Amino acid sequence: MGGRRIIYLLMIFAVAAPIIVGFSQRPSRLQSAERMYEVVESVRIEPGEVALVWLDFGPNTTAENEPQATVLLEHLFRRRIPVILLSQYQQSERFLESIPRKVAKRLEREMPGQHWRYGEAWINGGFRPGSGIFIQSMVSAPDLTKFLGRDVQGMPLTHYPNFASLGGVERVKLVGEITGLVGVFDNIIQFLQKDGYRPTIVHGCTSITIPEAYIFLDSGQLKGLLEGIAGAAWYSEVIKRAYPESDNKKLLVTNTSLGLAHLVLILLIVFGNVAPLMKKFRRGDG
């Protein structure tokens, strides 16, 4: 039991140290994150076309999913692509509200005179129950504006010029799914498609679900992937190359603490294998 506590303390120290000291390192280059940047960068939007971003995470996976949502929305906002935010998970409602406002505020500070307003840059469609059934209905609906009806504040979508006449789901040019939940991403892949239409899907996942997401990346069903915090960190670095005033220091610090924790894990694995051998060796000597 004492040994376990030492391991716990070691892990906590490894994660906390960079955050306390404010030390950051350049993140590792991840091809999937770069691919996602290129996909978002190459999206061409006509009037009446939008991006649909699902934020399907709660407080449990905020540490990984919130930075992903932040960098994706930052990139979409910079490109002036109107965004509809939705969720299949009721605990996301806070993030649907707070994350785009934070991003908009940061961009307005970075570029004084430019504005990203609610109702123009994005709308919050809120939590929509029914998961797969809801998505199937959405795909069948002839007019998304009528189908979604109102935003989370109760305002009809017809009041927002960028979202007033959306038409069918074909007008959604990019779909982003940020989630740590199991099964939620499957709903998007399976049901968000119809005859003659398959959207460009990008995904932000937690480290646990990276191996599963790779199946879809490899088959082309997914066009870009953010692999946990590391993916978000590299994505933010790529954004910084294009927009040098972009601030990603906090994310890099978080990513560095993750890296340190990885190193500690590797050391624990090595020590876990070496220690019994040394014990055996000593016993053999004695």
Add this chain to the structure above:
Amino acid sequence: MVAQDVNDARKKLIRVFTFLGGIYFFLHFLLPESAVSYLGWRANHEAISNGFIVVGAMALGLGIFNIVRDHGARCVFKRSGWFNSLALLLGLSSMLFVTTGQWINGQKNSSDVRRVRLTGEFASRILSDAERPPQDRAVPPLSARITALLGHQRAQASAIEGEIAVSLGPDAPASAPMLIGEVKSKLDALDQDMSEIARVPWEALGPQQKALLERVAQNATKLASAYSLIKQANHSRTRIHKLYTFLYDGLFNQLGSAMFALLGVYIGAAAYRAFRVRSLESGLMMATAVLVMLGQISLGESQAARAGVSLQDIRQWLLEVPNSAAFRAIRLGAGVAGLMLAIRMWLSIESTSFSSRER
């Protein structure tokens, strides 16, 4: 004999409902688009789907009932650990109370904002009805509708003034002056429009009247947006909201995050305890795990590059090739098994080993 007949009839009824419950979505998938549209399912798909979603939501009560029954009994009969059950029930009831209060307040705020927005919607409707009189219903005279519009706006203006007064309370947030300024400017603009409306004759719809109504529609929408912000700001200062924030953000979210954070320390313990190289396979697995982890972090990247090794490329290959192969195989197997079981469930081909009703 009668009980047996009733049991048989019950079984048949369950089978019929099970089959009907699955038939709609199966047929919707099976039939081509033309057939789906011809049958009218395309038009009604949303309503049917909402029905299924509502049925699923009914299960919420089951969990609450079970908790109250079990833990209530424990408290009443003072069984061992009853104080834990009491804490659970207190937590459940307080959260239910606070969330209900929050929801009621939210509904009230939404309806107040909606009433302000109605001014603009009404102005748009007056305009559209005057330009293209509807054939299916009678429409009151233009002047009467304008009187109603003016009356409605007066009522909303006093409600807005009341809300502004609340915003000027002692614990007003820093953003209050800005929000109040926004609302006042929109309200003044709308009041000006209303004053002009009151002056202009409304026997017929001329270009001046049309322009006025269009301006009212726009300004009312802007006022509703600004009003909703001030309502939200005021709502965040209410006791119920503060309690909700304490319970949800302060307790629930942090507890959830803390529990998830346990994974980090547990994987550390598991790494030391269980990741032992005992065979060739476990050695390969260990090497793969270490390479994938090293490929995800930049620490050690430059050293590996000097040795002519790209850890990121190795990681990428491991994830794209062997990992994808294994995951695809597992998902394929689970998917096929799920399909067969789903067919069985739908057709009620029951297994007798966990349903003795057949006996």
Add this chain to the structure above:
Amino acid sequence: MSGLEHVTPGILCVLIFAGWLLYRELSRVKQGYVHFIRRIPGVDALESAVGRCAEQGRPVVFTTALTDVGPTLYACLGVLHSIARRVAQYKLKLLIPQYTPEAMALVEDTVRDAYREAGRSSSFDPESIKFLSSEQFAFASGYMGLMHREKAGAAFMFGAFAAEALVLAEAGQQVGARQVAASVSPEQVAFFICTCDYTLIGEELFGSSAYLSREPVQVATLAAQDRLKLLCLGFIVIGVLLATIQPWAPRVASIMPDRLLSSDWGAISW
């Protein structure tokens, strides 16, 4: 590639074939045909784990975690039935923490049935099936508390798991419980392998129910799904061969299984 909203001819054929396979296997089994099911070590360990609990006088915990009502839950119930019957025979305490309220009625029915089959209907305690929470980590913390308080001797984790899998398994490790896990979520398999004594991977969960009970309908379903998997394997092999010969025979190689399956009705010349 076009989207898939309605069935294509290829997929319809596969669905009809799947239905026919199930019907065929059910008929065969009714006529007395006995299928061979290979040994699944994790499933064999279930009985020894329950026996160990009987020796130590410790309770048994079974959880279906995040499994919603559906095919996966039905597979788990088959295993639960078998375990509950053993537990009833040995007069042990069985605890079944629940995440999904809708599943509770099914679970209660299954366990009651099992106790009745073991001739111990009076020993069945409905309170052994406890709804903890529908929130993932609230469920995990409740489960941890349960394991530590009750000092469970065996923990069986069958179903769909997410990130809480390691927390659940580690709780069992800490109290020294014998653990058998089966997950349809492949990403959790790695965590279970580290922390559990036995792990069933993927469709072994679906096979375990048939393996334990040898009940005709379940065995027939297992046989049908294995044959359908063979068909999928055939498609994969054909697809790989066609993709390999593509540089030399592009016209032949254009008849790829995925294109055959996804071509819609309009592509067929009637």
